Amino acid sequence: xxxxxxxxxxxxxxxxxxxxxxxxxxxxxxxxxxxxxxxxxxxxxxxxxxxxxxxxxxxxxxxxxxxxxxxxxxxxxxxxxxxxxxxxxxxxxxxxxxxxxxxxxxxxxxxxxxxxxxxxxxxxx
Ligand SMILES: [Zn+2]
Ligand SMILES: [Zn+2]
Numbered sequence: 001x002x003x004x005x006x007x008x009x010x011x012x013x014x015x016x017x018x019x020x021x022x023x024x025x026x027x028x029x030x031x032x033x034x035x036x037x038x039x040x041x042x043x044x045x046x047x048x049x050x051x052x053x054x055x056x057x058x059x060x061x062x063x064x065x066x067x068x069x070x071x072x073x074x075x076x077x078x079x080x081x082x083x084x085x086x087x088x089x090x091x092x093x094x095x096x097x098x099x100x101x102x103x104x105x106x107x108x109x110x111x112x113x114x115x116x117x118x119x120x121x122x123x124x125x
Contacts (some may be wrong), residue, residue, distance in 0.1 A: 017069075017092075018063055019043045019062055020043055020063075022043070022061055023043035024045070025045075025089070026045040026048050027057075028046060043062070044058075046058075048085035048088075049073065050085065051077075052075050052076075059071065059074075059075075059077075059082065060072045060074065064120075066119050066120075067119075071083065102117070102122065105121065
């Protein structure tokens with residue numbers, strides 16, 4: 001009997017934790033705290049940014065249809081700050097676009113520039 005191994009070919013830019021995994025990771029065990037729960041289309045949890053003492057969950061995480069993870073802190077942290085904090089926890093891909101132009105990335109990945117822009121990639125400043 002032949003065994004065929006099935007390999008899942010992931011062609012996405014990076015693998016990262018899902019919204020649910022991250023939400024649960026930063027959830028606390030205080031009774032009644034809504035963290036680590038689904039909220040609308042996304043998940044709500046405590047903000048991982050160290051400057052943000054988030055006793056009331058204000059980080060919203062949403063898995064977007066195109067495979068991206070959307071993060072939003074209602075406490076006012078920038079997306080960059082949240083992503084940096086997630087990266088420290090190894091919950092976000094290490095590789096960044098810093099120093100790489102979108103055009104170069106598109107070329108490296110063999111993807112149309114408009115496609116990357118559609119995914120939300122932007123040139124870093
Ligand atoms: Zn909590
Ligand atoms: Zn925050």
